[in-house]
Amino acid sequence: MSIEPSLLPCTPAVVPPLDPGFKPLALAYRDFTAAAAACPHPLRVTLALEQPGGAVSRHSLLLFPPDDPRALANFTLLERVVKTLLWTRGGWRLHLDAPEDLVARLRNHYEASPAGRFDAETVARRIFDHPLELVATHSPPPERAAPIRVGRHTEGCRIGFDLGGSDRKVAAVVHGQVVFSEETPWDPCVQTDPRYHFEGIMDSLQSAAKRLPRVDAIGGSAAGVYVNNQVKVASLFRSVPPDLFEARVRNLFLEIQQAWGNLPFIVMNDGEVAALAGSMILDQTAVLGLAMGTSTAGGWVNSDGNLTSWINELAFVPMDLQANAPRDEWSGDRGVAASYLSQQAVGRLLEPAGIALPARLSLPEKLQHVQDLMAQGDDRARSIYQTIGTYLGYQLAYLAEFYPARHVLLLGRVTTGPGGRVLLAQARHVLETEFPHLANRLSLHLPDERFKRHGQAIAAASLPETTTQPATT
Numbered sequence: 001m002s003i004e005p006s007l008l009p010c011t012p013a014v015v016p017p018l019d020p021g022f023k024p025l026a027l028a029y030r031d032f033t034a035a036a037a038a039c040p041h042p043l044r045v046t047l048a049l050e051q052p053g054g055a056v057s058r059h060s061l062l063l064f065p066p067d068d069p070r071a072l073a074n075f076t077l078l079e080r081v082v083k084t085l086l087w088t089r090g091g092w093r094l095h096l097d098a099p100e101d102l103v104a105r106l107r108n109h110y111e112a113s114p115a116g117r118f119d120a121e122t123v124a125r126r127i128f129d130h131p132l133e134l135v136a137t138h139s140p141p142p143e144r145a146a147p148i149r150v151g152r153h154t155e156g157c158r159i160g161f162d163l164g165g166s167d168r169k170v171a172a173v174v175h176g177q178v179v180f181s182e183e184t185p186w187d188p189c190v191q192t193d194p195r196y197h198f199e200g201i202m203d204s205l206q207s208a209a210k211r212l213p214r215v216d217a218i219g220g221s222a223a224g225v226y227v228n229n230q231v232k233v234a235s236l237f238r239s240v241p242p243d244l245f246e247a248r249v250r251n252l253f254l255e256i257q258q259a260w261g262n263l264p265f266i267v268m269n270d271g272e273v274a275a276l277a278g279s280m281i282l283d284q285t286a287v288l289g290l291a292m293g294t295s296t297a298g299g300w301v302n303s304d305g306n307l308t309s310w311i312n313e314l315a316f317v318p319m320d321l322q323a324n325a326p327r328d329e330w331s332g333d334r335g336v337a338a339s340y341l342s343q344q345a346v347g348r349l350l351e352p353a354g355i356a357l358p359a360r361l362s363l364p365e366k367l368q369h370v371q372d373l374m375a376q377g378d379d380r381a382r383s384i385y386q387t388i389g390t391y392l393g394y395q396l397a398y399l400a401e402f403y404p405a406r407h408v409l410l411l412g413r414v415t416t417g418p419g420g421r422v423l424l425a426q427a428r429h430v431l432e433t434e435f436p437h438l439a440n441r442l443s444l445h446l447p448d449e450r451f452k453r454h455g456q457a458i459a460a461a462s463l464p465e466t467t468t469q470p471a472t473t
Contacts, residue, residue: 393430
């Protein structure tokens with residue numbers, strides 16, 4: 001998205017070594033709204049995003065009054081904030097207490113621009129089964145939370161699974177203790193036939209079931225958005241044709257549940273399950289999970305220890321305002337997190353780091369090469385992790401405007417090995433330098449060995465509630 005830099009100041013004090021033009025949205029949001037607040041009559045815009053069932057998320061921000069020259073950038077910042085609400089909270093009806101011209105421009109954006117149409121079609125229509133509706137009003141509805149009380153159930157014999165873009169994991173769990181775990185490489189994102197996905201998942205579940213005297217419940221985590229075990233949007237199935245998606249993918253997990261005798265079965269977004277796992281292992285609440293894998297996943301456990309109805313699809317949350325920021329291949333938008341906090345970022349930064357690898361290598365193979373170099377003390381690899389760590393620090397500051405988090409759990413293959421520690425230290429450096437109040441509030445965590453081995457599987461297996469008496473094995 002092209003903007004006038006002088007109108008949205010966002011020059012970082014900590015510059016990413018391999019991306020000197022980076023313009024973090026976190027700084028634009030902080031400095032622009034602070035400058036607007038200093039005006040005699042700032043413009044307050046209130047947004048209320050509604051979900052089916054009545055859950056509402058509100059957010060307010062200050063913009064410049066129309067007679068201020070800096071008001072030319074009001075729409076740019078407002079559109080980025082609305083996009084953030086769509087992909088963090090999720091919903092289909094957006095109530096706006098805002099000037100008519102800004103509402104009209106937003107309507108045009110979601111109807112006419114490719115990136116806007118992607119947001120409207122994916123979030124509102126595909127996830128919530130409604131077209132996106134913008135309502136101009138001076139009385140937006142109040143905040144209405146919708147906590148989801150699942151997980152933390154450890155009784156009986158359970159199976160937990162986790163479906164990623166490069167591997168699938170499964171574990172057999174008895175009384176909350178893992179008795180068997182297995183990781184199987186697969187390549188679901190390019191598969192056009194959903195039988196590949198069905199057979200792969202069933203194979204993993206059957207492998208775990210062989211290690212249990214019985215199966216009382218199955219819980220799973222997977223990249224994407226799932227509502228009542230239905231697949232709404234998921235990169236795992238992105239190559240499946242739309243008609244086949246509707247016929248075979250949307251109810252895939254309901255079909256799997258039926259194949260297992262309709263026992264208690266829940267599948268949820270992998271970021272949500274990761275956040276739940278972090279909350280369970282850290283014994284803390286207000287936990288934001290951020291997974292940097294093939295893409296960027298997120299999850300949120302609120303201050304009461306519950307999951308929520310928020311979708312937390314952090315891959316599409318904007319973070320960079322450079323005019324030539326990387327374009328996301330799926331959404332078509334520029335400067336969104338998937339290009340900065342994932343294996344995609346590692347692949348993109350190879351050339352500026354001076355590391356030449358064959359183009360035929362997959363992103364996991366490129367990441368492995370960088371991790372090997374990092375283990376050898378290679379400064380080029382270190383610069384990649386420092387750059388991603390800088391991205392992370394600024395994005396955590398932006399996300400803090402929307403998540404009252406006290407703990408952040410960093411996950412995914414990008415964070416493994418010595419590079420993960422460099423990344424974490426750089427993110428902390430950004431917070432201490434630019435956002436000291438957040439540095440004191442946010443505790444950043446990398447998973448310990450227990451979590452790496454079994455945390456996600458235990459949390460996934462704990463999702464369904466059962467009435468089964470604990471197993472005696």
